[in-house]
Amino acid sequence: MLLLVRDRAVKYHPVIGIAALSSAIVQMNERDRWIGWRTDDVLADLSSRTTSANARWLVEKLERRREEVYVDDLVRDELFWPGMWDRPTREAETALRVEAKTRRADHQRLARSSIQDNLARDNPTFWQHRAETDLYRSKRCLLLADLMRDKSALQEYL
Secondary structure (H helix, E strand, O other), X not given: OXXXXXXXXXXXXXXXXXXXXXXXXXXXXXXXXXXXXXXXHHHHHHHHOOOHHHHHXXXXXXXXXXXXXXXXXXXXXXXXXXHHHHOOOHHHHHHHHHHXXXXXXXXXXHOOOOXXXXXXXXXXXHHHHHHOOHXXXXXXXXXXXXXXXXXXXXXXXX
């Protein structure tokens, strides 16, 4: 939306500003195709050029993403352990998906007040408590299950 800002206090209301409002451009197919950001294009490129450099890049991305996920409570509850990441199994992935579904249902059923109401953000354990709520635990379990599925799919190429 293009806007002209006019000064109504002055004779003939001169233009004193020009503005444009628009939604954030999240996806522009032509730009994304040219840059190489489209998922289909990236996958086609990776499959047409299967190199050790591409394999290392994929492994690095998976590893980095896995390292970003808080897993202390999942390790404590024996839903995840480091060896599981090295050799992901369908059973482990399924267990994480079941846990995610259960925790999401608990979150929706209990609708309890947010942990942020009970702990100050400057409390050293705030983010740990927040991460261990049903909602965030559900999200972490789904993410780990997806990462394990992806790693399993890549195992034969690595």
